Amino acid sequence: MSKYHEYPLSYPANLKLKVMDLDRSVKFYTEVLGLTVIEAGKEYLLSADLKNPLIILERPINPIAKPPHTTGLYHYAIKLPSRLDLGKFINHVKDKDVEIVGGANHGVSEAFYFEDNEGNGIEIYADTDEKNWFVDGKLRMVTDPLDYRGLMSLADGDIWNKIPEDTVLGHMxxxxxxxxxxxxxYELLGFEKTLELPNSAYFYSQGRYHHHIGFNVWNGRGIPAPPENAIGLDYYTIKVSTEEKLSDLENKLKANDYLVEKKPEGIFTKDPAGNKVLLII
Ligand SMILES: [Fe+2]
Incomplete structure (x- = not known):
């Protein structure tokens, strides 16, 4: 397990996608990512550890394509336990019918980008040694070429059967x-800014992780949220450390006029861009 994705931090734990074609999406997530269906009903719950859902899929009523220039998902990022796992995944995916976007070495991580069968952005990555992330207190994130040859030869002969069970949702x-x-x-939710690309993108985390949440204005400024029945991100879940912390957040959200909707699964809120967040303990 990643120490940046466990108690006492708050961190993204899973996400739900609204999909057009549930069968094709389940096939993609089981065959390409190697997740396992742990519950199949109106919602499909897909898991790495066979206990906790990582991705939840559902076909909404009358689904429509996500309009361009709307808020929502840029990508969600799956963190693998090791560099070897990333190499195995790249070897596995290169011959599949998958839309590959590219790869990068960000200094803090090595990352590979692709899309699912409905165009949702996915990053799959492995962290580098954390002792090099911050230099003089400043996060050092770069975009250098990914060492495909090194990663693929490291994993040469290894087969990707299933996603490793200690895979986590690394960031959104x-x-x-x-x-x-x-x-x-996001500051109200207890995240601290780790990096700012002025007028472009901000990165936030807890516990000095490089980032648990990033957001950008690359789709435009002042853009609306997509309609409720548009495919794409429905919500993502943030796991909060304790009951007290959750009720403290509930009070703060209410005091600041953010949406607070209590449901059996937790508290739903929305960021100002209309991205839905489920807070759970
Ligand atoms: Fe990312």
Whole structure:
């Protein structure tokens, strides 16, 4: 397990996608990512550890394509336990019918980008040694070429059967309408800014992780949220450390006029860009 994705931090734990073609999506997530269906009903729950869902899929009523220039998912990022696992995955996916976007060495991580069968952005990555992430207190994130040859030869002969069970949802990266407004929301949830690309993108974390949440204005400023029945991100879940912490967040959200909707599974809220967040303990 990643120490940046466990108690006492708050961190993204899973996400739900609204899909057009449930059968094709389940096939993609089981065959390409190697997740396992642990519950199949109206919602399909897909898991790495056979206990906790990582991805939840559902076909909404009358689904429509996500309109361009709206907020929502830029990508979600799956963190693998090791560099070897990343090499195995790249070897596995290269011959599949998958839309590959590219790869990068970010200094803090090595990352490979692709899309699912309905165009949702996915990053799959492995962290580098954390002792090199911050230099003089500043996060050092870069975009250098990914060492495909090194990764693929490291994993040569290894087969990707299933996603490793200690895989986690490493971070979420969202399209927003306004950086400052959304910064206030994520700061209220207890995240701290680790990196700012002025007028472009902000990165936030807890416990000095490089980032648990990123958001950008690359889809445009002042853009609306997509309609409720548009495919794409429905919500993502943030796991909060304790009952007290959750009720403290509930009070703070209410006091600041953010949406608070209590449901059996937890508290639903929305960031100012309309990205839905489920808070659970
Ligand atoms: Fe990312």
């Amino acid at each position: 990266h969202l399209h927003v309408d306004n950086l400052e407004k959304n910064a206030k929301f």
